[in-house]
Amino acid sequence: NAGVTQTPKFRILKIGQSMTLQCAQDMNHNYMYWYRQDPGMGLKLIYYSVGAGITDKGEVPNGYNVSRSTTEDFPLRLELAAPSQTSVYFCASSYRGGLSSPLHFGNGTRLTVT
Amino acid sequence: SQELEQSPQSLIVQEGKNLTINCTSSKTLYGLYWYKQKYGEGLIFLMMLQKGGEEKSHEKITAKLDEKKQQSSLHITASQPSHAGIYLCGADIVPTSGTYKYIFGTGTRLKVLA
Numbered sequence: 001n002a003g004v005t006q007t008p009k010f011r012i013l014k015i016g017q018s019m020t021l022q023c024a025q026d027m028n029h030n031y032m033y034w035y036r037q038d039p040g041m042g043l044k045l046i047y048y049s050v051g052a053g054i055t056d057k058g059e060v061p062n063g064y065n066v067s068r069s070t071t072e073d074f075p076l077r078l079e080l081a082a083p084s085q086t087s088v089y090f091c092a093s094s095y096r097g098g099l100s101s102p103l104h105f106g107n108g109t110r111l112t113v114t
Numbered sequence: 115s116q117e118l119e120q121s122p123q124s125l126i127v128q129e130g131k132n133l134t135i136n137c138t139s140s141k142t143l144y145g146l147y148w149y150k151q152k153y154g155e156g157l158i159f160l161m162m163l164q165k166g167g168e169e170k171s172h173e174k175i176t177a178k179l180d181e182k183k184q185q186s187s188l189h190i191t192a193s194q195p196s197h198a199g200i201y202l203c204g205a206d207i208v209p210t211s212g213t214y215k216y217i218f219g220t221g222t223r224l225k226v227l228a
Contacts, residue, residue: 004156033216040123042202042220059217090156102147103204103216105156 002026006091006106013081013113021076021109023091031094032074033058033103034066036087043090049074081113117141118203118219126225132191135222137203139184144206146186148177151200151221160188160201190224198226 007022025032030051035043035058045058049068063085065077074093078085088110092103119138127133137146145164149157161170166181174191190197203219 035218040220042118043204043218045216048216092157102159102162103149103157104159105149107156108154 004091004093004104004106006089006109008109009107010110011112013078013111015081015083015113017081018077018079019081019111021078021089021091021111023074023076023106024072025074025091025093025104026072027093027095027104028071029093029095029104030071031096031101032068033092033094034064034074034076035090035092036060036085037090037108038087046076046089078111083113085111086113087111117217118205120201120203120219120222122222123220124223124225126227127193129194129226129228130192132189133193133224134190135188135201135224137186137188137205137219139205141184143179143181143184143186146179147204148186148188149202149204149218151202153199157202193224193226195226195228198224200224 004025033048034046037043044060046064047066049055052068052071055066055068068074088108090108091106094101094103117140121136147162148160151157161177163179169178176189179186200221200223202221206216
């Protein structure tokens with residue numbers, strides 16, 4: 001099992017450009033999440049999904065969009081990149097939500113917007 | 115303000131020393147998770163605590179949950195350089211209205227001097 005795979009690992013964007021961060025998991029997990037990690041700020045939830053076709057906003061959804069057409073994939077879209085979106089992005093998955101269900105994380109995508 | 119506060123923010127210890135990291139919640143804890151993150155990588159699940167008074171150990175790392183204090187502590191005995199990294203606590207705070215909310219603390223950066 002590869003677990004949670006994120007691509008790309010690094011990316012530099014100019015202000016106003018768009019990109020999609022890819023995330024795939026092969027553990028047949030229902031729940032998937034996107035977090036961003038800023039220095040000294042811990043992890044903030046951007047969007048999450050409880051199953052294919054279902055997505056919901058987290059704490060910091062503005063400037064992002066997601067889709068969940070399959071159980072395996074959960075891409076994150078940035079439409080008009082802004083410097084405030086410079087961060088490390090982590091995708092995670094879990095078998096179900098709530099207790100007894102730890103998150104499995106990808107290795108992250110380091111994004112710089114200049 | 116953070117719903118999960120970790121202390122200390124950073125810690126430097128000599129190899130062989132014991133140390134404790136705390137995670138305090140401003141809301142009722144229904145379960146708490148500890149994760150470790152190495153630089154440039156995703157988070158690795160360490161332990162999950164579900165009941166007040168519960169204590170779990172893995173190798174030289176012990177975690178406890180005090181529900182009354184809404185606090186968890188992570189204790190490392192006889193620290194080694196391999197323990198270095200960022201430790202984050204995560205929790206499912208209050209499952210209300212079917213809204214799923216999994217949040218993280220700000221992290222504690224641990225450095226172990228050989």
